[in-house]
Amino acid sequence: MRIAEPVVDEDDVRAVVEALQSGVLTGGRYTVEFEREFAKYIGVRHAVTVVNGTLALIAALYALGVREGDEVIVPCFSFIATANAVIALGARPVFADIELETYNIDPASVENLVSRRTKAIIAVHLYGHMADVERLKKIAEEEGITLIEDAAQAHGAEYKGVKAGAWGDAAAFSFYATKNMTMGEGGAVTTNRDDVAWKVKMLRDHGQEEKYLHVTFGVNLRITSMQAALGLAQLRKLDALNEARRRNAQLLNEGLRDTGLILPVEKPGYRHVYHQYVVRVDPEEVGLTRDELAERLRRLGVETAVHYPRAIPDQPLYRSLGYPPAEKICPNAATAARQVLSLPVHPKLERSDVEYVIKAVRRALGQEG
Ligand SMILES: Cc1ncc(COP(=O)(O)O)c(C=O)c1O
Incomplete structure (x- = not known):
C-alpha cells in the first residue's frame, strides 16, 4: 500500500496531448484558462501560475514587499520551503509554535513574536486542515502586516465556506506530483489584490508589460501549456478526489477510534481535505514509538511517512544560522516531529485497502481480534 499516488486518468492524458499538439507550448490559452478557472474555484480575483x-511563496513575499532585514513569522513545523522562501529574499524567518490539535501555527505564539521588523505572517494549512485564519487575519490587520497563506497542501480546504487561498493578502499553491491536484510540478499565487497579481506577473516574465518593454525586475517562472492543460483536467475532478480522501479518512477515524493513537481532527466550521492523514503516536499511550509502529507497518506491507521528522529550527541549515533548538522555542513542534505518522489516505485506495490499513495498524499495536 503506497503512501501517495497521483491520480492520472484518460482525461488528463487527452488534455496534455491536446496541448502538446496545439502548436503553442507555452504562454497560450491553456494558462489563461487555468488561471481563470482556478481563481473562480478558490473565489479570488486573480490566480497567477508559476x-x-x-517560487509561488517567494513571488508572494516579493510582491508584498518583503526584503532584506524584514522578519516574517512562520510555523516551526512545515515543509522547509515555507521558511526557505523567506531566506531567499534576504529576510529572517521568526518561528512560531504550533497547536498540537491541528499542527498549524498558533495565533497566541504569533502575537508574542510581532516586532517592528515584522512584515508578514505565513499561515501554513498543514495536511489539508486550515490554520486559524480568522485570528491570524485579525492580528495582521491590527499590526499593519500582511498575511500569506501557504496552501500547498490545502486545495479545496475551507473555513466558514471560504476556501484556503482566499483569506490572506496572497496565497501560494503547489501542484507537485503528490498534491491533491497536480501538474507534475507547478504552482500558483492567488490574491484579491490587483497590485500583488501584477507584481507576480512581472516577476514571472522578466518584468515585461509589453514584448521587450521591461518596466520592472523579473525572471522566468512560466509554466508550459501541458502543465496548464493537466491542471485544468485535474481541477475538474478536485472535489471528487477530495471527497474520496475524506471518505477514506472517515473510515480510518472509525476504525482507529479506540486504539490510543491520537487521530486528526476536523474543527467545527472547517473542511479538511486530508492531503495527509496524520496520527500521533504517544509511546505512553500505545507502548511503542512512532518509528517502531512505522517499521511494523512496513513489514505488513503498509507504507507510511513522517511529515516531518524535524521541526525546521532543528534542521542543520537553521542550526548553522544560529536558531535555538525547537524544544526551547516551539515545544509543540518538537513533540509533533517525534510523534507524527502519516497513513495512506489517497483517493486511489479502495474501501478494502483502507480496511487493511486499519487491520494492520491494530495488529502492529498488538490489538487485533
Ligand atoms: C507546506 C508546503 N509549502 C511549500 C511547498 C513547496 O511546493 P513545491 O514542491 O511545489 O515547490 C510544499 C510542497 O512541496 C509544501 O508542502
Whole structure:
C-alpha cells in the first residue's frame, strides 16, 4: 500500500496531448484558462501560475514587499520551503509554535513574536486542515502586516465556506506530483489584490508589460501549456478526489477510534481535505514509538511517512544560522516531529485497502481480534 499516488486518468492524458499538439507550448490559452478557472474555484480575483509552490511563496513575499532585514513569522513545523522562501529574499524567518490539535501555527505564539521588523505572517494549512485564519487575519490587520497563506497542501480546504487561498493578502499553491491536484510540478499565487497579481506577473516574465518593454525586475517562472492543460483536467475532478480522501479518512477515524493513537481532527466550521492523514503516536499511550509502529507497518506491507521528522529550527541549515533548538522555542513542534505518522489516505485506495490499513495498524499495536 503506497503512501501517495497521483491520480492520472484518460482525461488528463487527452488534455496534455491536446496541448502538446496545439502548436503553442507555452504562454497560450491553456494558462489563461487555468488561471481563470482556478481563481473562480478558490473565489479570488486573480490566480497567477508559476513553476512550483516554492517560487509561488517567494513571488508572494516579493510582491508584498518583503526584503532584506524584514522578519516574517512562520510555523516551526512545515515543509522547509515555507521558511526557505523567506531566506531567499534576504529576510529572517521568526518561528512560531504550533497547536498540537491541528499542527498549524498558533495565533497566541504569533502575537508574542510581532516586532517592528515584522512584515508578514505565513499561515501554513498543514495536511489539508486550515490554520486559524480568522485570528491570524485579525492580528495582521491590527499590526499593519500582511498575511500569506501557504496552501500547498490545502486545495479545496475551507473555513466558514471560504476556501484556503482566499483569506490572506496572497496565497501560494503547489501542484507537485503528490498534491491533491497536480501538474507534475507547478504552482500558483492567488490574491484579491490587483497590485500583488501584477507584481507576480512581472516577476514571472522578466518584468515585461509589453514584448521587450521591461518596466520592472523579473525572471522566468512560466509554466508550459501541458502543465496548464493537466491542471485544468485535474481541477475538474478536485472535489471528487477530495471527497474520496475524506471518505477514506472517515473510515480510518472509525476504525482507529479506540486504539490510543491520537487521530486528526476536523474543527467545527472547517473542511479538511486530508492531503495527509496524520496520527500521533504517544509511546505512553500505545507502548511503542512512532518509528517502531512505522517499521511494523512496513513489514505488513503498509507504507507510511513522517511529515516531518524535524521541526525546521532543528534542521542543520537553521542550526548553522544560529536558531535555538525547537524544544526551547516551539515545544509543540518538537513533540509533533517525534510523534507524527502519516497513513495512506489517497483517493486511489479502495474501501478494502483502507480496511487493511486499519487491520494492520491494530495488529502492529498488538490489538487485533
Ligand atoms: C507546506 C508546503 N509549502 C511549500 C511547498 C513547496 O511546493 P513545491 O514542491 O511545489 O515547490 C510544499 C510542497 O512541496 C509544501 O508542502
